[in-house]
Amino acid sequence: MTTELIQLYDTVSEKIGKDGATALANYITKFTNERLNANLDNLVDKPEFHKEVAEIRMDIADVRVEVKNVYSELKQDIADVHNEIANVRSELKQDIADVRNEIGEVRSELKQDIADVRNEIANVRSELKQDIADVRTEIANVRSELKQDIADVRNEIAEVRTEIANVRSELKQDIADVRNEIAEVRTDIAGVRTEMVILKTDLQSEIKDGFSKMNRVAIQWLIGLFASLITLILTLYFNR
Structure with missing residues (x-):
């Protein structure tokens, strides 16, 4: 097999499907025309011409067989890849379906949990409102009681001040009386x-x-x- 045919084999090995066959046909046509145009005048009368043409035909036949084998192998590989892709796609679909189901279940559970949390928050808020109302009522009652107590204390303080003033006045009078009595006693003495x-x-x-x-x-x-x-x-x- 010549160097050009080896390159053709490598080129065809890298192709897939109809692209490989088209590239092979184009290359064979180009290669044959170039060889014939270059050597036709010199080889028409030579006995080697028929031998070389026969070798070329044999090489072309071998290349075609190899291309068919490669094409068949590539088809099988592509089919295997398609099968693997289909299996992976099926598994991924199943996994995605499972994940979606899990997401749906988690979403449903989260919705229920959120609803429960909202209910608890509403209950706590209601209880806090009631507690705040009770505290405000107690504060108002305590404030009213303190006002009354302060008023009573002020009244008591006023009464005590009055009593102190009365006692002070009485003491002044008593002191004056005692002083008078002392003066009288001193006079008597x-x-x-x-x-x-x-x-x-x-x-x-x-x-x-x-x-x-x-x-x-x-x-x-x-x-x-x-x-x-x-x-x-x-x-x-x-x-x-």
Whole structure:
């Protein structure tokens, strides 16, 4: 097989279907015409011409057989590839169908979960609204109670202030009365002291004049008795 035929074989091996056959026919026609046009004048009368033509025909026949074999193998490979593609496509379709079913199930579950979550959120929101309303009511009640308590405390403070003012006024009056009584007592004490001095002087004069002969012990006893009487009188006066 010549170099051109080997190249033809490689070229045909890379082709698929009708494209390979068309390329082969075009190449054979071109190759034959070039060989014939180049050597026709020199080979018409030569015995090698018929031999070379026979070899070319044999080569062409071999190439055709090989091309048919390659074409048959390529057809089988293509059929196998088509079968594999069909199998893969069928498997992919089944996988896609399964995935779609799973997606549908997941979507349905997610929808149910979302619905449940929304219901829970609605319930929690309703409970929170109720709790907020209750808290607001409690705050209003506490505020009202605090206002009342503050008013009561203010009233009590006003009453305490009034009582303090009254007590302060009474204390002032009592202090004034006590001061007056103390002044009176001091006046009384001063009068008593004056009277005691006068009585003591008179007593001493009388004792000196009338009782000059009495002993000293008797005089001291009389003076002590008189002092005791004066003390008793003052004590009774201050404790009345």
